[in-house]
Amino acid sequence: MAVDDTEFREFFAREYARLCWLGFLLTGSRAEGEELAQEALVRMWWRWRLGRRPADPARYARRVLVNRQRSLLRRAAVEARSLGRARPTGTAPPADSERALVLWEAVQALPPRQRAVVVLRYKEDLTEAEVARLLGLPLGTVKSASHRALARLRERLGSIDLDPAGRTTEEHR
């Protein structure tokens, strides 16, 4: 079955940035985020081409991306990159206030599992059970990761204290 390239191209234009951001949020790396998005879209295209277009292509592509990220975590090098606690470079956070910026950075600084849970819960609006299924984790683990993540974020936000230069000084990393 032929692929309607126009239609797919429109889909690509609409979803590419969103998928990159999702990949970035999950991995903490701009390059990895793009890699995951591209891979998800290639898989999507092949599915499209075979006439098995999902009912909700955007949702399907996001699931492919998350699953791909999960399987890549198995490879030590990739995981090591995603575990890196270095701040992302060259990707301006969509934060418009000091508080939002601190929250954005605090999410990036979460350990990978906690970060994935937070992103899937609050960006993708999945239930804890759905997150557990998607990440292949027990529900209890997801609940505890979510609880710990929120506690850490609250702790970071609760201690915002700007020095005269405007830096957040609680965490001097």
Place this chain on the structure above:
Amino acid sequence: MNLESELRELLGRVDEAPWPGEAGAYDRFLRRRTRRGRVVAAGTVLALVVILAGAVLVPRLLSTALPTTTPAAGKVRVESEGFELTVPRGWRVARELTGTRRDDRTGVPRSTVIGVVLRPRAARPARAEIIVTTDDNQKFDRSIFQSGSRRPDGLDYRLHPGVGRDGVGRYAVLWPDFCPPGIGCQQAANPRVLWVSGSAASGREQVLETMRTIVIEVRRITDALPPPPPPDVPDTTKVQLGSGGSGRTAWEAWIEPLDGNAGFSMRFPWLQEHGKKGQGRHWESLEPRMLQQRTTYTLQDCLFWVPGNGLVLSGLANKDVAMVRFELRNRDPVTVRTFGQDRRLPWVAYVSPVLRAGTGVTRVVAMDAAGARIASDDSTFGGGPLCWPPP
């Protein structure tokens, strides 16, 4: 607005945000798609060749190329694939199958035993053979277990038609593949398929029954079993692991709770006393599973209250780590001893001397008491200048 709403609002914003470098993205996609097309096409041809070879040639090759193995006590252990089977009565191990598998720790492909070929001790059933081996988990497809059965231990299996004229059938068994401790991968098992394939010119029912016995009785070993849970401590644990430095560079390393969670913290008493409220403590929640897998977990602190600024690296390591070497960009490495062995905790700690701001860390190497490398982390810091430029 509560935190959950804030998170939804903030993370939701990215859906409308542009992505840097989006302009050439479609071209990159087309190139990747073309590459994938070639890979898929090549893969299809290869798969056909492999199936034909498997049906026609492999039995012959196996009978001439590989040495015979007789396992002790009637059991065969294939450690790299995580299974141990008892050789059925009246059968023998005719061959070991070798293949290439990627080493979990190094990622380097290596040749290893990946399965066995069983044959009856007697002449009947004629031309009978049972092959037990696993499949590479990259091509896993859960549908091959649909409408199947379940072993007593909960693993799914299903019988598929045999291949070739003598094919009796192929049992697919869902065989978990757990990531071993000490390397960076997740806790959940990856799926893998254990194949029990039979062929025979006669006595097919007997072969099929033997295959079924193998499917039910084959045991999980090595990476098919979940790794032991990582050592942990109660969330209320508060123990000082050690202290060092003096004056502005004094530090204390603690395991201590924050907001009900156990964590590792570096305290800097001078800043706690002279700085603003809340300053002088760097706390991170404990991640026992991550520590078990990665061996070390290193933090950095920028000592902006020290004249000229400064950098301190600290962290927790698994208990068998005696020394930690920080490999620095364009500078000699720095090696420190771990401490806290006497604290009855599952981990020890390490702290570097105060390093110059702008130092780049290329690798953190965990070593045992003899100086042998246990693990190495070259990704956390990436070698770029740390604590630079100074505030």
